[in-house]
Amino acid sequence: MSELEQFKKTYFEECSDLLSSAETKLISLGEGAAGPDDLNAIFRAVHSIKGGAGAFGFEALVRFAHGFETALDALRNGDLELDRRSHDLVLRGFDMLSDLVRNSRDGTPPDQARAAAIATELDRWRGAAAAPSADPSTALIAAGTAPAGTLRRIVIRFRPTPDLLRKANEPLLLVRELKSLGRLEVIVDRSHLPSLDALDVEAAYLAWTFILETTADDSAVRDVFEFVTDDAQIEFESEIIADAPADPAERRAAGAGSLVPSAANASPTTTPSAAPVERRQGDRRSGERASSIRVDIDRIDRLVNMVGEIVITQAMLSQQVGQLHLDNYTGLAQGLEQMAQHTRELQESVMSIRAQPVKSVFARMPRLVRELATSLGKDVRLEMVGEATEVDKTVIEQLSDPLVHMVRNAIDHGIEMPDARIAKGKPPEGTIILSAEHRSGRIVIEVADDGAGINRERVRQKCIERGLISADQVLDNDEIDNLIFAPGLSTADQVSNISGRGVGMDVVKRNIQELGGRVHIRSTPGQGSCFTLSLPLTLAVLDGMVLRVGADRYVLPLTNIIESLRPQPAAVTSLVNRGDVLMIRGEYVELIYVHGLFSIPDAVTDATRGLVVLVEAEGGEKVGLVVDEILGQQQVVIKSLETNYRQIDGISAATILGDGRVALILDVSGIRQSAQGRRAAIEPNLRLAS
Amino acid sequence: MTRRVLAVDDSKTMRDMVAFTLKQAGYEVVEAVDGSNALTMLAGGPVDCIITDLNMPVMDGIQLIRQVRADPKHRATPILMLTTESDDTKKSAGREAGATGWLVKPFNPEKLVQTVRKVCP
């Protein structure tokens, strides 16, 4: 990646951090739980974003950030107050800023109209735009318009004040700069120089007259004094000379050209010394700052990967050792056992570094709900529970989109219009409860609404129309409800500014499944619905059982496994529409032959000669996977198949086993779907379950 | 003799750009994330020029300028402020505190080099 691309990448990462932390602070501001350091941080966020944007030339972003920053500056200085309306305005401002950053990053055109509208509102909030203050130094530099190229004589009388030296401006440098512009004559005025014993080293006694002959234009010459105009008396005369220079003294006497008097010292303004001190105290008060450090995410990722490799190596060692006869080496076995434990702990610790509370994902929701509800004319309240629930960053990144879609779905199709709700005896304000918790080694997120529930008839009809089910197919309520995830059923979602795309629930479900997750909906007509989304705690590591089918090895996530058994012949029967089933504890469980599904040669085809692993698919359905044997159990590092290849049905990812060879990780739900798909191809009337 | 510049800004993007640009122009660059960090860096060794943003957490640019000027070792070290056009109050405060010059953000790399050369050739 070129340097510039690397900078841009850093910049956008920084923007992302700044925006999300600013949002969090803004929300706490709205709840009245913020301090002065929050206002400063919010201001600085926009300030930094603007700075970088300018460096890369993102015009629209700079423009908007500038106005926004000005308003936030006034806010943090106490010139403006934050009431409900202005808080909303600032939130929308951040929305806009966020979108503009995204536009800059993706190269998509910004919504100028919206930006201008919000900018105007911000200006209005700020009051009349302040008149640009007169900066004397600019006045000096702006004056003088004689064109470059012609030879001119410029006479500069320069008397610095002590301030000039105090600010480390070096007259010698000025002389050198002037010299570089042409032919320079320097006359020093020592008249104010006292005797040596009265000399104050910090005072300025000398003055100079510079006579410069140059073809550069006036402004280039004035620029030399850019930084010192406030701290010196400067007289500037410029005249064009056509011929060879005459006696400089004569010319000086003639005194032609514009005479710009020295600029007065800028009046000292009250330095905001109170603010920085306050901020520091505020910072000390908020304990977070003291106890955390900022680490490059790349470093953490590398650390996680390395620990993952240690897990693999340790598994390799265990395997090698397992093949030795260790009667005389009990110490070795014990040592390895301990190492396995330490490795496990190390991994948990490292993973927890990357674990983040879902709060960062949830944080977008209040605004989303507000905007969506307003645009649809509905009244919706959002409650969030369990925001502190932690999940690995790899999962967090994938959570946002599905969550947004589920929430939008709830507001779009779930919550009714206020009058419709009143007619039903419900309060006009609908409620959505967004919750997160850890449940049996996974993270479970629910989006529950008290809306109308799923219109089963409508869904059923649509599916029949689209040919997804047949008219006489019998489905129970739960199955009908989950038809909303069926492919091709997506109702045309409008593209919104927030999620940026309109996709159907089928894509959402597929994406979740690709992560090893599950999504399911429960609904009670008239009362409401509840989406349940479950994801593994990390996408990096899983506990798995290693199986053999033919000569191939596969890994099955432990969380899916209920039990494994070698069935008695009497327990296995063949049903007409469902293939082989296993009778176990009074229920029939469908058997899926992995070798058949994956076309694996030389495998055990008789379930009673091999092994049946009873697993649970998403939604709770049980299936029995027929395999050759179980090789063992171990923790594996999840490696993506999609990075260099593509997704395969029935496979969720790959891993590297102790001997260095690759093994594929099975995706139970995918396997079940594939198996059904195959049967459906043969048996078109097969029930469609999720 | 290579000139050493201390770049102070809480934005990594800014620091990266300033460092990259100045290094190409032949300067040596050290970085700090805020005023306090900058003072720590200065304690480690003198620099020939300081470029600092004004808005930073922990210790802002103005404070930094004051502290630097209060140190006899750095009384004559040129200090450039990174300001925004609308930031006149801050700019005056910075000047008062002893800043040598300034650069208005957004700036392009040439302007940066030009300005640094002006006060620290």
Next chain:
Amino acid sequence: MTAQLDSTPQLPAAPAGGAIGVPDVVHGASEGDATSQYITFTIGTEEYGVDVMAVREIKAWTESTALPNSPEYVRGVVNLRGHIIPIFDLRCRFGQGLTEPTPTHVIIITTINDRVVGILADTVSDILSIRREDIRPVPMMDRDVDREFLSGLVSVQDRMVALLTLERLFDTKAIPAT
């Protein structure tokens, strides 16, 4: 091992008007000469070349893990220092049957569109510097399917090398989902 191409009288004259028979390539390739380097390898009796910039490394053949329900020419995946790399059987891709790999076979690890993939080949032959002007278009052949994957032909001494367009060969998006 780098072989420089001389321009021999049999090849068409360089359009820029350079004298035929004058080996100006010997003076070294620079960007302006439009010369690229290719790694060439054999599949059976045919020789193919890929842009050296796309090649990351060359490995001896190791057993791969089969991928279910994948096209025939996808042999499987291997572990390359912790990364999962798919291996494509080029012979099979060209419809000439499956390769029976032995330890003397090679896997050429290449980058194609941000993906790292391995190409199973018989042996690696050479690294050649080839001038763009010496690359000839692929003539109409029986196996039209091959034309899609070839960016051109070049004559090297007395052999013909077919230059591959890797992107089209292994466009994983085009692999039908099964």
